[in-house]
Amino acid sequence: MPIALTADHRDLADVVAQLVARSADREVWPELVAAGLLGVHLPEESGGAGAGLMELAVIAESTAAGLLPGRWLPSVLASYALARLAPQHPALAELADGGSGALVLGGLVAEAGDGTVRLSGVSAPVLGLPGADHALVRAEGAEGAEWFLISGGALAAGVREEDGIDLTRPIGRLDGGALAPGSAQRVAAGECAEIELAVAALFAAEAAGLCGWAVRTGVEYAKTRVQFDRPIGSFQAIQHKAALMLVRSEVAATAAWDAARAEQQSPAQQRLAAAQATLNATHPAVEVALELVTLLGGIGFTWEHDAHRYWRRALSLSALAGTEAETAAWLGALALTEQRDFSFLDPEALPELRAEVGAVLDRVQALGIPATTSASRVTGEPDNDEAEASWQRVRPGAATDLLADAGLIAPHYPEPYGRGAGVQEQAVIADEFAKRGLRQPSTVIGEWALPTLLEHGTTEQQKRFVTPTLRGEIFWCQLFSEPGAGSDLASLRTKATKVEGGWRLQGQKVWTSGAHEAQWGICLARSDASAAKHRGISYFLVDLASPGVEVRPLKQATGRHEFNEVFLDDVFVPDECLVGEAGHGWRLAATTLANERLQMGGRLTHGGAHRLRAVIESSDHAASTDVALAALGRCTARENALSALNLRAILARLGGMEIGAEISVAKVFNASAQRAGTFDLLAVIGPAGALTAGGHAIDHLGLPAVLFGGGTTEIQLNVIAQRVLGLPREGR
Incomplete structure (x- = not known):
């Protein structure tokens, strides 16, 4: 599934894709301007369309899939940032009308004197800087961040053009010392999380576009390239390679989408979303591009094939996004106190249902269940990782009777066993549980058995087994x-x-x-x-x-x-x-019912961020603080990606869209995330991993239950390769 979820966004992506397809034959910059793609995000009074970051992300994904050359990305980043800092600035109209821009975010210092401002230092490499009409520059001033606009010939004097790894876009550095005094026009002061978010979201959106192209190109090649008298796509090794590429591609698109949707959220939410997008999309795109080259074989390693051009752009984006370790440590530090918000319902939605469900849950809590409990306490089991990792289930008791009578054990079941709750109703019910710190109880294997009985069993079987x-x-x-x-x-x-x-x-x-x-x-x-x-x-x-x-x-x-x-x-x-x-x-x-239970979160049973967070807060670890925070950041990014995958699936269902590869992708990514998380945890605790105390080593030893349960990762990859990507079965 691409970034676009709505019909309007998909239409936008199609229009951009058609325009970009013509870029191989001629310069399309005038067409980009005529189509409004340089100002789609700007205020109408500045010649824009008043859209937002999500629309830019949809466009960025399509432009990257077609490897659009030139200055679109750096220009819209510059104008987006300027619009946030100075919404009425006259340069916005110029940028919307075809002026090119660049965004310079670090390396420069601002010093005031003689009524003018001097910039010193040399910036990191900046996309689109050579030949840009305008550059929006962030410099470190005496009071913190300051923002300046430098234009025209004054800008050109300070630009050092560099040879970039990306062959399709100019890149260079800004030398503050080479700028004439007074050439930098002060625009604003202070940090702006929206600008950080836009950079991360659009880099991630481009990465998603690159990954999507790589998957399509690799699968098409695997279906037609014949070796040993059959398509190479029938070989399991190739199928697994292609399926893993799809998993990374879907996660990248989801990560970019999650960052774009954070535009209207708080600065803390924006920073969480920006960091996870970089970790889940921008950096992994390099690996996907390399996997394509190895799938293509020798032809993919030649100058004639486009694979190296996409690979180069992925490398450029990853490098410009900052190091993976620094981003992970930064996210880990933020995750100690902040949590990504994946709510999507109006708090006032379905008020009658909320009141009814809330009244039942209040009665449940009145039985003496603590307000900050998990589902295991609702069902009478100890609230610890061992219980969560084993079999939490409903048990006989007054709390269970209340929930069952109200149809809240499995609200998606039809009456009289549930409430026949659809996606929105299930989400409201889950929200009411969460408000009270209660996790919805589970019938565990009953969640497989009962839907089968409800679909295929006799009335007598349903009466005999479902309610008990x-x-x-x-x-x-x-x-x-x-x-x-x-x-x-x-x-x-x-x-x-x-x-x-x-x-x-x-x-x-x-x-x-x-x-x-x-x-x-x-x-x-x-x-x-x-x-x-x-x-x-x-x-x-x-x-x-x-x-x-x-x-x-x-x-x-x-x-x-x-x-x-x-x-x-x-x-x-x-x-x-x-x-x-x-x-x-x-x-x-084999039946998969349409009324399956709604999956709301992405918390991992093994190698979860909650374990790493507890270890860091207790200072009971051998790794340095930066290493520990980086591990927490990686775990947090993975869990946020899983939650975003679940949220996208929910919103797709609410919009009447068919679920595509998301379920299989989520299963594979969930297993790999838990595996990686346990290794991150062991690397952080060091010698304590030789002990059973704390349960951290035991947490790792329990991992095979996830890797095997419900079908091994390898089986899931077979499913993705053959049923989603359409690769032929062995021997066909």
């Missing part, structure tokens, strides 16, 4: 995986033999989460051995108290055992516990 599960009286496990059928689930061997009044199950299941505590299991078994691999499988509900069921715990590397082996030795399952028709269980298992 929502009240915490039934806890489920999933009897799917087998020793020889893990990710290849359809190769399962557990047999179901038809007998009078029911079925006899014979086989073994493994990696069964929570089976040692569950009362019932959803089970796939092969009921027709003569049928094709994905057919002849039936879907059963198994009472784990039945004779012949044996549960053996599997002790994990952590020392705990959430997983189990389950042996089914001639276990009788009555006919009323077969869901759907015999032989159609695979379709039931």
Whole structure:
């Protein structure tokens, strides 16, 4: 999905893409001016359209995808910044009408004397500076930041042109000492978070455009390039490379979008969004570009192919954005006290629903549940990482009864079990929980079992199982995986033999989460051995108290055992516990329902920012403060990206758009984020990682549960490559 979410923004992106496509044949600057693309963000009185940063981001993504040469990006950055500092400045009209600009942000010092201002020092490299009509310059003055506008020949005197790695745009430095006294016109004073945000957002938007082009180019090549008598896109190594490129591309677009939407938020929110966009989009674009070159092989490493031109622009953007370590440390320091806001609803939205839900939750809290609790306390479990990492679930009790009666355990379920809540209603309910410090309880595996029963089960099955599960009286496990059928689930061997009044199950299941505590299991078994691999499988509900069921715990590397082996030795399952028709269980298992629970946040179970934050605040770490803060910044950026992915999916659904690759992308990125986070944590704590105290090493040892659960990352990459990117299966 590109940055654009609305129909208007998508139309804008299409118009820009068509214009940029003509840039290979002739100079398109006059067309950019005529189309209003230099002033789309400026006030109408200055010749602009009064739009904002989101529109600029949409344009930047399209211009980068077409590798538009020239001065558009530095010019709009200069005019955007000037409009924030001096909204009535006459130079704005010139910039909207085709004047070129550059934004100089550091390296210069302002000194007052004899009624004039002198600038000294030399700036870092600046895009678009050589030949610019205007330069907006930030210099360090006696009282802090000061802003100056330098124009025309006076500006040219101080410009040092440089050879840039990006072959499509001029770049240079500003030598303050070479400027004539009085050539710098003072515009404003003070820092401006909006300017920092605009730079980060538009750099990230360009990075997203580069990544999108790289994915499209790589996939097209992989579909047509033949080696060993078949397309290279059928090779798993190529599929995984392309799928990972897509994941990074989607995250980059999301990061740029999140930065652009922060335009109307507080300075603290703008700085959080700017830093995460740099870390999640601008820097990773270099790796995506390099992956494209290696996917293309020799042709990608030649001057004739455009890949190196995109690669060079990605390198230029990444370098100009500042170092990854400094940005991460800066974000980490900010994340000690600030948190990104991902709310999207009007606080007054659906007031009647808010009042009704709020009244129920107030009664829940009146039972003695602390206001700052997590869902584990609502359900009676200890509020700690171990509980969160294991199986939080609803348990019988007065609080659960209140929530179940109000349809708040699973509000997306249809009545009478839930409230039939759509996306907006679910978001309002989640907001009311969050206001009270309550996390919504979960039925865990019940969230897989119950929707299947609601979709395919009989009325009797629904009455028998749904309400007791929502009240915490039934806890489920999933009897799917087998020793020889893990990710290849359809190769399962557990047999179901038809007998009078029911079925006899014979086989073994493994990696069964929570089976040692569950009362019932959803089970796939092969009921027709003569049928094709994905057919002849039936879907059963198994009472784990039945004779012949044996549960053996599997002790994990952590020392705990959430997983189990389950042996089914001639276990009788009555006919009323077969869901759907015999032989159609695979379709039931693969069903993804449209009313799935809304995912609101991005907090990581393993390697989460909350762990690093606690370590830093306690000073219980071996790494230097800067290294620790950088680790926190990276974790925070990853979690913010996950939250932004979730938010974009929600808004897309609210807008009636079909969800694209976001679900698969979020699964892969979530797993990789947790993996990276645990390594960041271990690197920070140092020797303490040799101890069990604090649970940090145990946190890392529990990581495979995430990497394997719900399908390994490699399986998810196969899904993305084949079902999203359309690459051929092996041998085709």
